[in-house]
Amino acid sequence: xxxxxxxxxxxxxxxxxxxxxxxxxxxxxxxxxxxxxxxxxxxxxxxxxxxxxxxxxxxxxxxxxxxxxxxxxxxxxxxxxxxxxxxxxxxxxxxxxxxxxxxxxxxxxxxxxxxxxxxxxxxxxxxxxxxxxxxxxxxxxxxxxxxxxxxxxxxxxxxxxxxxxxxxxxxxxxxxxxxxxxxxxxxxxxxxxxxxxxxxxxxxxxxxxxxxxxxxxxxxxxxxxxxxxxxxxxxxxxxxxxxxxxxxxxxxxxxxxxxxxxxxxxxxxxxxxxxxxxxxxxxxxxxxxxxxxx
Amino acid sequence: xxxxxxxxxxxxxxxxxxxxxxxxxxxxxxxxxxxxxxxxxxxxxxxxxxxxxxxxxxxxxxxxxxxxxxxxxxxxxxxxxxxxxxxxxxxxxxxxxxxxxxxxxxxxxxxxxxxxxxxxxxxxxxxxxxxxxxxxxxxxxxxxxxxxxxxxxxxxxxxxxxxxxxxxxxxxxxxxxxxxxxxxxxxxxxxxxxxxxxxxxxxxxxxxxxxxxxxxxxxxxxxxxxxxxxxxxxxxxxxxxxxxxxxxxxxxxxxxxxxxxxxxxxxxxxxxxxxxxxxxxxxxxxxxxxxxxxxxxxxxxxxxxxxxxxxxxxxxxxxxxxxxxxxxxxxxxxxxxxxxxxxxxxxxxxxxxxxxxxxxxxxxxxxxxxxxxxxxxxxxxxxxxxxxxxxxxxxxxxxxxxxxxxxxxxxxxxxxxxxxxxxxxxxxxxxxxxxxxxxxxxxxxxxxxxxxxxxxxxxxxxxxxxxxxxxxxxxxxxxxxxxxxxxxxxxxxxxxxxxxxxxxxxxxxxxxxxxxxxxxxxxxxxxxxxxxxxxxxxxxxxxxxxxxxxxxxxxxxxxxxxxxxxxxxxxxxxxxxxxxxxxxxxxxxxxxxxxxxxxxxxxxxxxxxxxxxxxxxxxxx
Numbered sequence: 001x002x003x004x005x006x007x008x009x010x011x012x013x014x015x016x017x018x019x020x021x022x023x024x025x026x027x028x029x030x031x032x033x034x035x036x037x038x039x040x041x042x043x044x045x046x047x048x049x050x051x052x053x054x055x056x057x058x059x060x061x062x063x064x065x066x067x068x069x070x071x072x073x074x075x076x077x078x079x080x081x082x083x084x085x086x087x088x089x090x091x092x093x094x095x096x097x098x099x100x101x102x103x104x105x106x107x108x109x110x111x112x113x114x115x116x117x118x119x120x121x122x123x124x125x126x127x128x129x130x131x132x133x134x135x136x137x138x139x140x141x142x143x144x145x146x147x148x149x150x151x152x153x154x155x156x157x158x159x160x161x162x163x164x165x166x167x168x169x170x171x172x173x174x175x176x177x178x179x180x181x182x183x184x185x186x187x188x189x190x191x192x193x194x195x196x197x198x199x200x201x202x203x204x205x206x207x208x209x210x211x212x213x214x215x216x217x218x219x220x221x222x223x224x225x226x227x228x229x230x231x232x233x234x235x236x237x238x239x240x241x242x243x244x245x246x247x248x249x250x251x252x253x254x255x256x257x258x259x260x261x262x263x264x265x266x267x268x269x270x271x272x273x274x275x276x277x278x279x280x281x282x283x284x285x286x287x288x289x290x291x292x293x294x
Numbered sequence: 295x296x297x298x299x300x301x302x303x304x305x306x307x308x309x310x311x312x313x314x315x316x317x318x319x320x321x322x323x324x325x326x327x328x329x330x331x332x333x334x335x336x337x338x339x340x341x342x343x344x345x346x347x348x349x350x351x352x353x354x355x356x357x358x359x360x361x362x363x364x365x366x367x368x369x370x371x372x373x374x375x376x377x378x379x380x381x382x383x384x385x386x387x388x389x390x391x392x393x394x395x396x397x398x399x400x401x402x403x404x405x406x407x408x409x410x411x412x413x414x415x416x417x418x419x420x421x422x423x424x425x426x427x428x429x430x431x432x433x434x435x436x437x438x439x440x441x442x443x444x445x446x447x448x449x450x451x452x453x454x455x456x457x458x459x460x461x462x463x464x465x466x467x468x469x470x471x472x473x474x475x476x477x478x479x480x481x482x483x484x485x486x487x488x489x490x491x492x493x494x495x496x497x498x499x500x501x502x503x504x505x506x507x508x509x510x511x512x513x514x515x516x517x518x519x520x521x522x523x524x525x526x527x528x529x530x531x532x533x534x535x536x537x538x539x540x541x542x543x544x545x546x547x548x549x550x551x552x553x554x555x556x557x558x559x560x561x562x563x564x565x566x567x568x569x570x571x572x573x574x575x576x577x578x579x580x581x582x583x584x585x586x587x588x589x590x591x592x593x594x595x596x597x598x599x600x601x602x603x604x605x606x607x608x609x610x611x612x613x614x615x616x617x618x619x620x621x622x623x624x625x626x627x628x629x630x631x632x633x634x635x636x637x638x639x640x641x642x643x644x645x646x647x648x649x650x651x652x653x654x655x656x657x658x659x660x661x662x663x664x665x666x667x668x669x670x671x672x673x674x675x676x677x678x679x680x681x682x683x684x685x686x687x688x689x690x691x692x693x694x695x696x697x698x699x700x701x702x703x704x705x706x707x708x709x710x711x712x713x714x715x716x717x718x719x720x721x722x723x724x725x726x727x728x729x730x731x732x733x734x735x736x737x738x739x740x741x742x743x744x745x746x747x748x749x750x751x752x753x754x755x756x757x758x759x760x761x762x763x764x765x766x767x768x769x770x771x772x773x774x775x776x777x778x779x780x781x782x783x784x785x786x787x788x789x790x791x792x793x794x795x796x797x798x799x800x801x802x803x804x805x806x807x808x809x810x811x812x813x814x815x816x817x818x819x820x821x822x823x824x825x826x827x828x829x830x831x832x833x834x835x836x837x838x839x840x841x842x843x844x845x846x847x848x849x850x851x852x853x854x855x856x857x858x859x860x861x862x863x864x865x866x867x868x869x870x871x872x873x874x875x876x877x878x879x880x881x882x883x884x885x886x887x888x889x890x891x892x893x894x895x896x897x898x899x900x901x902x903x904x905x906x907x908x909x910x911x912x913x914x915x
Contacts, residue, residue, distance in 0.1 A: 092328035099328070187329035216328055223909075226322040229330040236330040237322055238337065239352065251336045 003112070007280050011109055012116040014283075014293040016080060018179045018205050044068040050142035052116075071118075079122065079178025080114040081204065082107045083170065086125035086135070087161030088231035089187045093213040097275040100157040103183040103211050105279040110181050111148045113283075113293060115141060120176070123148060125155050126166035126184070136170075160231055163188040163195035177203035181292070185211050186259060189232065196268055207269040207292045210259060214276045217252050219245070295372055298887060302369035309359055316355045357905040361898050368894035371420075378417035378886025379502050380481040383424070383439070385469045386411050388453060389486035389506070390430040391460035392792070392861040396487070398509035398597040404455040407485045407506045411450055414483060414504070415443065417886025425472040429465035429486075430456035431793035439476060457600055457834050458792030459858050462490050466497060466872070473498050483880070488867020489860050496873025502880035507866035511537040514601035514862035515545075516566065518583045518855065519789070520608045522576070527608050529571040531583050535561035536863045543595055545569060548582040558588060574608070580836045580851055581606045601862045605836045605853035606789065614779050617641060619649065620662035625762035626677075629771055630660070636775070658779035663755060673748040673778035678719065678755040684744065685727075685751060688720045691735030694754075700730045703803045704741060704773045713761050718754035727751075739770070741777060750774045777803060780848070789853040790831050796852060798826040803843040810838040812854075 003011070047056055047067035060068045084107050090100040107123055114121035124136035137151045163184065180199050186192040199206045221227075222245070227236045238244065256272050263270035271290040273282050287293045297303070327333070388411055394404040415424055423439040424446055436449040469482055481500045484490075487507035517532035535541050540563055546556040547569075554574075559567050574581075585595045585602040595602055616630055619641045630638035639656070643649050649666045659670050663678045681687045694715040699705050710731055720736045723729050727742035727749070740751045756762050761770075780803075790796055800807055800821045807826050809817045812835025819826045831837070831854045841848045856862070869878040 089328045185328070187331050189331070213328070216332075219327070221325060224322045226324045227330050227333055228324055228326045230326050230328055232330075234330055236333045236337070238333060241353070244336065244340075247339065248332065248336045251332055251339070255332060255335070 003108070008112065010280075010284060011112050014113045014288070015117050016078070016110070016113055016119065016179055016181075017291055017294050018078060041070060043071045045071055048141070048143045050116075050145070078114075078117075078119040079176040080110070080119045081170075081175065081178060081180040082110055082114075082121065082123045083167070083180060083182045083184075084123070084125045084155070085161060085163065085166075085182070085184030085188075086127045086155060086157045086159075087185075087188070088158055089185055089229075090211075091157035092185075092230065093215070093275055097213050099185060099211050099213050099275055100155075102273075102275045102279060103209075104152045104155060106183055106209060106211075106273075106282065107181075108149055108152050109279065109283040110287075110293075111139075111152075112145050115139060115145055115148065118142075120178075121148070122175075123151065124170055125157075126161055126163065126170065127159055161188060162190050163192050164190060164198060167195040167198050171198065171202055175202070175204075178205070180204040180206045181209065182206060183209045183211060185216075187231070192259070193262060196263070196266065200266060200268070205267075207290075208259075208263055208271070209287075209292075210256065210270065210272045212252075212256075212272070212274055214274050217274060218249055221245075295374055296887070298371035298373050298889070300370055302366055302371075305366045305369065306363075308366075309362055312358055312362065313355070316352060353908055354905060357901055357908065361901045361905065364894045364898035364901065368891040368898065371889055371891050372894070373887035373889045376417050376886050376888045379414055379483060379504065379880045380418060381422075381886060382419070383422045383476050383478055383480040384414070384418060385425040385427065385472045385480055385482045386414065387427045387429055387465055387469055387482065387484045387486070388450075389460055389484070390428045390453065390455045391489065392455070392457050392600050392856050392858065393487055393489060393598065393864055394455040394506070395457070395600055396507065396509075396512070396598040396864050397594075398507055398511065398864065402455070403487050403506045407504075408450055408453065410485050410504050410506065412447065414485075415446055415450075416888060419887060420889055423476065423480075425469075425480075426450060426453075427465055427468050427472070428453045429460040429462060431458045431461055433461055433465035433468050435468055435472065438472065456793060457832055457856060458794075459861050462494055466494055470495075470497055484870065484872075484877075486867075486870070487864065488870060489863065490867075490870045490872075492871050494872050496875070501872050501875070501877050503870050503877045505866055505868060505879050507864060509537075509597055510863070510865035511539075512596045512598045512601070512862055512864045513537070513541055513543050513561065513585055514598070514859070515583055515585060515604040515855075516601075516857055516859055516862065517568075518581070518604035518606045518853075518857075520574070520581060520606050523572070525573050526576045527574040529574055529581055529606065531569045531571075531604070532566055533559055533561065533569070533585065534566040534859065534862065535563060536859075536865070537596070538563050542588045544586045544588055546584045546586065547571060548584070549574070549579050554581075576608075578607070578609045578851075580853070581608060582836075598862065598864060600834060601856050601858075603834070604855045604857070605834075606855075607836065607851040607853050609850065614657040614775075615639065616658045616660060616775070616779070617652065617656040618660045618662065619643075619651075619664055619666070620660070621664065623662050623677075623756060625756055625767070626660065626662060626771075629768055632768075633772060633775065658775060669747075671747055673750075675750040675752075675774060675778055677752045678758075679721075679751060679753070684749060685721050685724065685740075688722060690717050691720045692717045693735035694718055694733040694738065697731055697733045697738060700728065700732075702728070702730060704777050705730050705770070706773060707766075707769050708773070709764075709766050713759060713764055713766065715754045715759040715761070717758050721751065721753050741774070748778045750778050789855045789857070791858070792832055792834060792854055792856060793829075794831055796828045796831060796837075798828060798839060800826070800841050804841045805844070806842040808840040808842060810840070812836060 047069050051069050055069045056067050057070045084103050090103060092099045111121045111123055120140045122136060122138040127135060139148055196206055222240050224239045227238060260270045269290050269292055271286055388407055394407060396403045399406040418424065421441055423441050424437060425435065425439055426437040426446060426449060428434050428436055436453055437446045440446050473480055479499045481502060482497050483502045483504060485504040485506060514534050514536060515531060516534045517530060519530050520527050533545055542558060542560050544556055544558050547554045555571055561567055583604045587593060587595050615637045617639045618626055618630060620626060621643055630636060643664060651666050656672060658673050660675045665680055665682050669684060679685055697710045699708055699710050715738060718738055723737055723740055726744055727740045729737040729740050731739040738753055742749055761767050798807055804821055807819045807821045809828055811833050813833060817830060834854050834856060836851050836853050839850045869876050
């Protein structure tokens with residue numbers, strides 16, 4: 001799952017975009033952060049390979065002959081929560097179009113952006129059935145990129161996930177309000193809206209990446225079928241002809257439009273992605289267009 | 295519309311299990327999907343119209359029910375009642391004589407008869423066996439107690455009219471045979487334009503007659519022949535007007551491609567007129583007579599064109615004329631007189647020893663111990679020849695023992711073992727000569743072609759041998775004469791009627807006979823000296839017979855003409871006579887059934903194909 005050098009370099013030039021949340025969060029937690037004061041010096045720490053050279057304090061380096069990086073207060077303040085839906089329905093698709101792997105790629109990319117800009121990045125897979133501690137990691141700093149990737153590589157999609165329950169479980173631990181990037185197919189038995197509402201109620205700014213595989217958008221199916229839900233095991237009988245297929249395609253389109261409208265109404269940034277599009281293009285172009293990164 | 299097997303409609307109940315199978319949805323393929331959530335949403339949208347909607351939407355079910363319906367209807371055998379000539383097993387006799395080529399019924403009488411046969415068969419019940427006999431010169435059974443309508447149709451479509459008269463006696467004998475094989479009482483249907491002989495034997499069962507033809511408008515050449523006269527040849531032609539009105543017609547006579555005569559004939563209804571042309575050249579030639587319209591248009595002169603043209607061959611050969619020049623030889627004289635197809639003449643030397651040769655030509659000259667001053671240019675047989683310009687005589691020899699016979703067509707069946715010759719003239723065999731019999735002392739029998747004439751030679755005086763007393767003598771002489779002056783290979787002076795056999799008897803040297811029909815179809819037979827029977831004389835016109843012996847060819851002709859007043863008389867007969875009963879035109883007083891099941895079966899097949907296409911089309915989607 002490692003990125004190649006050029007992709008990583010491109011990612012490191014990006015920054016995660018947040019609008020309201022950071023200010024809101026800072027008000028409660030920071031001592032006296034006023035406008036323009038965000039450039040306050042906070043601390044030094046040792047330079048580690050991968051740190052932006054612009055942040056090295058050259059005066060200290062000249063004096064001590066060791067590179068130190070200046071830490072500034074405001075950069076610690078963005079808490080980035082990357083939530084990846086790990087329900088069984090995400091375990092779908094072949095090869096590079098596999099939804100969960102694709103979602104992990106996106107999580108890794110977003111996480112690496114967060115790490116490179118010194119944000120606190122918490123990555124968690126949303127599962128109802130598992131103990132949450134084992135499925136999340138919280139990191140800061142460029143040096144933990146490998147750590148992040150290793151964590152993501154170890155994740156598996158399994159079980160039934162009710163998005164709302166999973167989000168509530170995630171929020172049981174006190175979480176610093178920040179930017180929540182939710183990567184999910186939204187195929188949750190009780191809908192996705194409560195989960196988004198819950199996150200916003202806790203003061204998070206939410207961005208939703210809606211991942212679907214192409215055969216979910218336009219299923220290559222025909223005839224009299226008994227459809228088995230891979231996640232719930234439930235069956236649905238359909239006699240699939242041209243008309244019903246058209247109706248399904250229309251339904252998927254309408255469903256995505258509903259999700260987009262819901263998100264727009266609640267100030268959630270929304271991006272619909274199909275897994276046949278290269279993930280780096282999604283990060284570099286589509287997310288930028290959706291104002292999730294810049 | 296009736297159903298001949300309405301019980302089959304009970305099979306409609308099969309629709310119930312089909313619908314039940316659809317309701318139960320027994321054959322659903324299980325497919326795993328990431329989530330059924332969206333499918334449930336889609337189906338919820340559609341639930342409003344269920345369950346009728348489901349059936350309506352299911353094209354495959356609809357198509358399957360349609361297939362079932364078409365098949366059940368086909369099994370029930372829907373049929374329309376139509377008036378028919380016969381209603382059970384039938385024997386159809388189809389007239390294929392020359393008159394059926396007439397075009398007074400478009401496109402021809404035979405086509406009309408074929409159509410009548412088709413419609414008669416279609417109106418018969420599907421299981422009724424049908425026998426079809428085509429009455430030509432050699433009647434043929436083209437379908438025998440056949441129930442397969444397709445096979446009958448194909449056989450009927452292949453039948454063709456002939457150019458000659460029909461052999462009705464044989465055709466009705468075949469029909470009687472077919473009738474006797476069937477247990478029920480079949481109907482015999484004769485489809486003809488009449489012209490049946492009056493003395494036909496009766497047929498068992500019911501006989502029906504379907505007359506064909508409307509017009510009797512026909513002019514025919516009823517005779518065209520040539521005979522030799524003193525001044526050459528004389529041509530005789532006869533033209534008959536068979537129609538009911540007076541007609542004018544132009545008779546043109548051609549010799550090869552050259553127009554000899556063209557004259558306008560005015561013929562009263564039913565009258566005939568003869569034309570004679572005299573002083574025609576003696577040489578062999580093909581003569582052709584044609585009838586055409588006085589207005590010179592290209593339209594045929596009448597509705598039957600077969601009898602508007604006739605051919606005749608002038609071949610004055612006849613009997614071969616042989617001149618025997620001999621001081622007296624009873625053996626030769628008797629033998630020549632005994633050979634058929636041979637006219638023998640004799641010349642004896644005058645008292646002073648001179649020869650007075652006749653001025654006219656002969657086909658063969660036989661010189662027995664004598665020779666004229668100049669040898670004729672015709673084939674010549676020399677017996678005991680004196681010194682002459684063609685064969686050099688070098689004295690005599692008497693050692694004639696140990697004779698050997700060369701294997702040749704001329705020596706076929708010749709047995710020399712008992713022949714004794716006292717003395718023979720020694721002749722040096724020239725280059726062109728072939729020695730047929732040779733002895734220790736020299737040749738005894740020679741033949742050859744000098745390039746000017748054919749020559750045969752027996753080198754000894756017949757009186758000096760016991761040859762004339764042997765059976766071999768007539769055999770050898772006939773073979774020699776056939777070699778030197780071959781006769782006509784066949785005898786057909788008055789022409790041949792269509793379909794009749796021509797027997798060709800080539801002489802012994804002929805190894806191949808090639809016969810060219812008027813349309814230039816070539817038939818080649820290796821005769822090997824035997825006779826050849828040629829039967830393919832259907833086509834009217836002049837046939838060329840080429841006799842090939844080695845690299846030599848001889849060509850002769852014979853003509854095939856329709857000189858049959860009964861066929862040329864196209865007057866449609868309203869009734870025919872079979873046995874003692876007069877049979878008039880059949881009325882369609884029976885009820886036949888025209889069945890439609892084959893269309894329904896085809897429809898079922900078509901829907902099945904559509905269903906297959908729809909089914910696979912869906913799977914592909």
